[in-house]
Amino acid sequence: MLRLAGASLAGTAIEFYDFFVYGTAAALVLGPLFFPTFSPVAGTLAAFGTFGVGFVARPLGSVLFGHIGDRHGRRPVLVASLLLTGGATVAVGCVPTYDAIGLTAPALLLLLRFLQGLGLGGEWGGAVLLTAEHAPAERRGLWSSFPQIGPAVGFLLANGVMLALSATLSDAQFASWGWRVPFWAAGVLAVAGLWLRSSLAESPAFLDIDVPARLPLAEVLRGHWRLVLLTAGALSAGYAVFYTVTTWSLSYATERLGVDRTVMLMCIMAAVVVKGALTPLVAVLGDRFGRRPLCLIGSAACVVWMFPLIGLLATGEPALMFLGFLVAMLAFITMFAVIAAYLPELYEPRVRCTGAAVGYNLGGVLGGALTPVVATAVAQGERVPWGVAAYLTGVALLSLGCFALLPETRPVRMAAATKGRAEGETEATVG
Structure with missing residues (x-):
């Protein structure tokens, strides 16, 4: 389990590195380079x-790779998704700017970003299921949390490279070629990820399926459509909070408040370090007290904290911004530390790769894709963008309501019928 969980963590970290490095570049440099005819705000938008x-491509990737995972196994998904995402990321670093090739430049950027999302849409389902389906039921939350640490590691890698380049290069050097280096590094990371995943065994739950689903998506839509919509709505707040902190706040603080980008990156990275370190500890609580209670607590904390978060960010003071980011990340991880165990337990094995991944990635569209765009548009002309806080609070309320409608799935211990029989405990999976 340790080797399997480590390989899943490493591969997921690499895939999310590819995805996050684009978000950081979008916040810092892509607007002027690829949309120079726009105003600064329009270019950022x-x-x-x-x-x-x-994010829009991720549900499509979950359908494509979910079909492969439910029909042919979880392991092939890990290899194919890593190749696709890694190749697209390296190619982003090679795209000429608008000044060199005109409108072809943003068009290529759009295509490659779509391919990135397509690959990542398959990555999460494959990595999480391979770990969750190998794990013992009573420790499934803990072992499944390892792939959930991957996004934090990927984010830190992406922003660490950006931070190093930002600190050592002039603005002209960073805009000319420095921003491309993290994208080129993705090729080396992809090779390392393929080597780590080459020896992983197939999931026992998949091997136990007698007749794989012929059309997994059709079965999910026919029998689990309500579950997919509820999980998408439930996860939207986590995505919204994470990308508000890691992407939109970076753009807002550097462009509107004049905060140095190195200071902002350090504040954000410090909060993400705490989030990553606490992930397995929160997952253990999920094994002890259940998945649903933690998700309800996390989404309720998001409802309460969004206005203080925006108020602290608007001060431009590093210590206060870090406090805002830290509490937001704690609320986020209270939900997402247990999601890797929770979502697979909601679906039967024959459609699990498709159902869990589609719900997870639709939540990304609702929370991750829209939030930076909406927040940038709403924040125009406001020193303290309370409209952004109101939007985030609304998304958090949506998540809270959806989690309230989902069942608990944690394996529970049932007492023996005969008092005093020490061996009379069995495990039953609910949901």
């Missing part, structure tokens, strides 16, 4: 628009 395309 356009850059975040290409960023959002990756």
Whole structure:
């Protein structure tokens, strides 16, 4: 389990590195380079628009790779998704700017971002299921949390490289070629990820399926459509909070408040470090007390914290901004640490790869794709963008309501019928 969980964590970190490095570049540099005829705000909106395309592609990737995962196994998904995402990321670093090839430049950027999202849409389902379906029921939350640490590691890698380049290069050097280096590095990481995943065994739950689903998506839509919509709505707040902190706030603080980009990156990265470190600890609580209670607590915390978050961000003071980011990340991880165990447990094994991944990635469209664009548009002309706080609070209320309608799935211990029989405990999976 440790080797399997480690390989899943590493591969997921690499895939999310590819995805996050684009978000950081969109916040810092892609607008002027690929949309120079736009105003600064419009250029940022356009850059975040290409960023959002990756989220739109993720549900399509979950359908494509979910079909492969439910028909042919979870393991092939991990290899194919890593190749696609890694190749597209390296290609982004090679795209000439608008000044060199005109409108072809943003068009290529859009296409490659779509391919990135397509690959990542398959990655999460394959990595999580391979770990969750190998894990013992009573520790499924803990072991499944390892792939959930991957996004934090990927984010830190992406922003660490950006931070190093930002600190050592002049603005002209960074805009000329420095921003491309993190994209080129994705090729090396993809090769390392393929090597780590080459020896993983197939999931026992998949091997136990007698007749794989012929059309997994059709079965999910026919028998689990309500569950897919509820999980998408439930996860939207986590995505909205995460990308508000890691992407939109970076653009807002550097462009509107004049905060140094190195300071902003350090504040955000410090909060993400805490989030990543606490992920397995929160997952253990999920094994002990259940998945649903933690998700309800996390989404309720998001409802309460969005206005303080925006107020602290608007101060431009590093310590106060870090406090806002830290609490937001704690609320986020209270939900998302247990999601890797929760979503697979909601679906039967024959359609699990498709159902869990589609719900997870539709939540990304609702929360991750829209939030930077909406927040940038709403924040125009406001020193303290309370409209952004209101929007985020609304998304958090949606998530809270959806989690309230979902069942608990944690394996529970049932007492023995005969008092005093120490061996008379069995495990039953609910949901």
